[in-house]
Amino acid sequence: MLPSFSYVTGHTGFFGTIKNSPSDFVVTEIEDPERLPGDTRAEPPHGAGEAPLETSSRCLQPRKRLRTEPPGPCAPGSCGGGAPRPSERDASRAGGDTCASPHKNQREGEPQLMPGLEEAGILDALLGKPVSELLSQFARDLKDRWDLGDCASAGAEEFSLGPVLDKKKRADLHSAVRQKFPFLVTVTKGNEMIVKGNTDYRELCQLVTEKETSDFFKFLDAKLENSTFSFEPDGNKEHRKVVHHFINRKFGKLLETKSFTVADVNDQPNMSITVRFREKSWSRKRSAGDLQEKQGIYTAFTLQKENLETLEAIGFLAAELGVLPSDFSYTGIKDKKAITYQPMVVKKVTPERLKTIGPKMEKKGMRLHNIRSACQHLRLGQLKGNHFDVVVRDLRHHSHDSSADLKERISEAMENVETKGFVNYYGPQRFGQGQNVQTDQIGLALLNEKMVTAVKLFFTPEDTDDPVNNAKRYFLQTEDAKGALVMLPEFKVREKMLLRALNRYGVNHEGCTKGWLHIPHAxxxxxxxxxxxxxxxxxxxxxxxxxxxxxxxxxxxxxxxxxxxxxxxxxxxxxxxxxxxxxxxxxxxxxxxxxxxxxxxxxxxxxxxxxxxxxxxxxxxxxxxxxxxxxxxxxxxxxILKNVQNLTYFLEGSEKGIKIEDNHLKESKISLHISFDLDPSCYATVCLREIMKCDF
Missing domain, CATH: 3.30.2350.20 (TruD, catalytic domain)
Known part of the structure; x- marks a missing residue:
């Protein structure tokens, strides 16, 4: 594991093996009740496991300067996120040059921007320069958080323009904000106007170009009877299915889609998705409320998984539910070879719908507990720590240790680490233990902007004969993204996202860059x-x-x-x-x-x-x-150092329940049961390494 790395304690330690089976390594996430979003609090079963891989939210990060709060009854962020209030069903859509919300535009008439004036000038005139500048700062901050991958908190942020009593002025403001900040949506709550981020724009941009996203939302915003919109020609059937699914899921009550044969730029026959409004749907004022209400659905549950990575489990769940992996939120990533329990929240899925997939998920090594409605998503790092129950088997002395008293060695090790702690290394699962290419190698290639190298490292197969590695092997040999896509199982979400983009844009620097952008930021x-x-x-x-x-x-x-x-x-x-x-x-x-x-x-x-x-x-x-x-x-x-909390242990013989009293029993028949808590971002394997002086 970490053969050249340091120890903080000086005891001799002992030899043993961990993770002989998933049940030997169990984790239960310790939730932080003060930081849980509304109804997402849960009581997971007892157990333990590996600590979360994501650490940025728990590290001591430099803070951004706080923005000055604007006037009005609802300052930015003070209204929070979660399910929409009934009055939010009058949400406006940001139509702009690059995006718009999927919800019905709260126009109150059809405002026209004054010719010859910039949107910023209109906003200054309508809001006054101080509030207009605060709105601009809010927009920049939100865009920065999106660019940093903090989509969850950015999506919960709100900015109040204050009460706007004049109906015509409200209509002008809706339009001006959409034109100036196309990635924002405007919402009317009574007479108060609220501005927040448009997450649907970001989601569609992961599937098609930004220009297509812009044109699509302008078409949607115009709501012209008998009008249609066509995406660019797309010969990838799998990719077209994803785009069809997105539109039907977001706007199914408003729009219908079909694929038609068109001529591409080379006058060759190709397929293109065409969108049109359902009959008279532009006049149904309930559609916007229905759609926004669906966006506000959050369902919390406790995920129990065995021998699965967290992202792999989410891939299974997303494929079965027909949502994106980014619709799931969690507080940390758990170890694969273990039984783990962790809270999760999925949006746009009702508790009833989630319960129906339970039996299918059990066949994949998952169980869903404590399913209930929630108010909002979870955030990485939003936990107090992890509780571990670990069984160490095949106990014996190290080869260089002539001591006859194994119990004494174990007792000495436990006392030392409980008193002095351990070096706070990142554990091997952070880097892909046992893989031909480790995750840090891909990260270095990305930092150096070697996009093609990063893609090929990502698709480097393991030395096994299974569908996933066969598909990776085929892609590296042929660069046939479409063929590799067909070979991959449905749950390999990241691989499929990347291959769809490579099939569309090519396996070159530009194509691989666009391919990486098709994978969620996190x-x-x-x-x-x-x-x-x-x-x-x-x-x-x-x-x-x-x-x-x-x-x-x-x-x-x-x-x-x-x-x-x-x-x-x-x-x-x-x-x-x-x-x-x-x-x-x-x-x-x-x-x-x-x-x-x-x-x-x-x-x-x-x-x-x-x-x-x-x-x-x-x-x-x-x-x-x-x-x-x-x-x-x-x-x-x-x-550098961390401490272990609530450490307890006992020795047990090969027959369950018989504790060891005789130091001279055969060492291989003895197992060690350890229970302890660790802070977020700490690794149980690293703590065990310090206890045992043994690399895994």
Missing amino acids: MRIFYVHAYCSKIWNEAASYRLKTYGSKVVEGDLVFSEENDESISQNDKVHVVTAPEESANKYSINQVVLPMVGHSIKYPSNKVGQWYHERLSKDELQVCKFRVSPLQLNIPGCYRP
């Missing part, structure tokens, strides 16, 4: 985070080998100051020479940066090591933005 940035995690692991080892447990000048320590007005960077302090001499800080307070463009580095040998290590990979400390892929990695901070 999945794209996962690979980059894996690379950052690898660098952090190496930095932690270098720091401990260079300076040991002594806090030295130039180290970074984190202040426990609770003042939220202080940025995270300002809370990170560089240790001075007098502070080193006075032993002011302990090693438990030392943090190391996760590489990024907005963090500070240690000012001792460790900082120099970071610069040299990144240069080796052709990266500089400021180069953690990949604009073509909308990836922005500001960086964060992670403590």
Whole structure:
């Protein structure tokens, strides 16, 4: 696992094996009731498992400056997200040049923009310059969060334009906002106007070009009787099915779609999707409310899975429910070879619908517990930690250990780690344990904008003969994306998304860039985070080998100051020479940066090591933005050491329930049962490595 990495404790340890079966490694996510969204609180069954892979929400990230709240009864973010209120059914759609909401336009007449004036000038005139500038700042902030992949919180943000009593002025505002900020939607609540992000625009942009998205929503906004809209010619039947499904799912009561044969740019016959309004549907005022009501449906449940990755499980669920993987939210990714329990929320699916797929999911190694309605999505890091129940089998002494007392070795190890903690490394599953290509290699290729290399690494097969790896092998040999797409099982969502785009745009730099953009942002940035995690692991080892447990000048320590007005960077302090001499800080307070463009580095040998290590990979400390892929990695901070909580254990013989009293029983017949809690982003395998002095 981490053969060259450091230990913080000095005991001898012992040998054993973990994960002999999924039931030997069980995880239950420890939820944080104060941070759960409304009704999504659950009581999962007891158990344990591996900690979440995603850490950015738990790392100490530099805070963005807070925006000034605008006047009006509902300031940005204060209204929250979740299911729409009844008055929200009058939602307006942002029609603009690039997007619009799927909901019926709250026009109150058909406003026309004054000729010769820019939209910004109209907004200044209608709102006054101070509120207009606040609206512009809200739009920029929301777009930034989208670009950073924080779609969940961006989707919950709202900005109030305040009460607008004049009907004509409201109509003009709806139109002006749509023209100036096409990625926003406008909503009327009584006489108050609310602005928020249009998530449907982002979703359609993952399927077709932005120009097609823009033209489609302008067609939808116009609602001209007997009018039609056609997407660009598309010879990929599978991709057309996805587009048909999106339109029918979002606008099925309003629109109908069909595929027709058309001539493409080369005058060759091809297929194109044509959209038209259902008969008299443009006059049905209930459609907008019905559609928006559907968007506000959230269903919470506890997912129990066995021998499945979290994203793989979501792929199965999404395929069965006919929704996108991005419609699922969760607080962390759990280990594959384990039995894990974690809360999830899926949007646009009712509890009744989710319950119907339960029997099918059991055949895939999943069970759905505690299904109920919820108010909103979950967020990564929105948990207190994870509880683990682990069985270690095949216990014996290390080959270099001549001690006859195995129980003494185990007791010594438990006491040491409980007292001193463990090095807070990222575990092997962060990087794809046992895979021919590890996730950090893909992340490095993406950071260096080697898009074709990243695609080929992504499709590098394992040495097994199964449908998934056969499809990957075929693609690398032939670059036939369409053929590989047919070979892949339906649940391999990421692979299929990428192959559809490669089939459409080609396996070249531009085509592979567009291919990566077809994968949801959270999945794209996962690979980059894996690379950052690898660098952090190496930095932690270098720091401990260079300076040991002594806090030295130039180290970074984190202040426990609770003042939220202080940025995270300002809370990170560089240790001075007098502070080193006075032993002011302990090693438990030392943090190391996760590489990024907005963090500070240690000012001792460790900082120099970071610069040299990144240069080796052709990266500089400021180069953690990949604009073509909308990836922005500001960086964060992670403590070198972590402590284990609520640690208990007992030894058991080969016959279940018979505890060990005799130290001279055959070692192989003894198993060790360990129960403990870890903070978010901590890895049980890393804690066990410290206890046992044994790599897995």
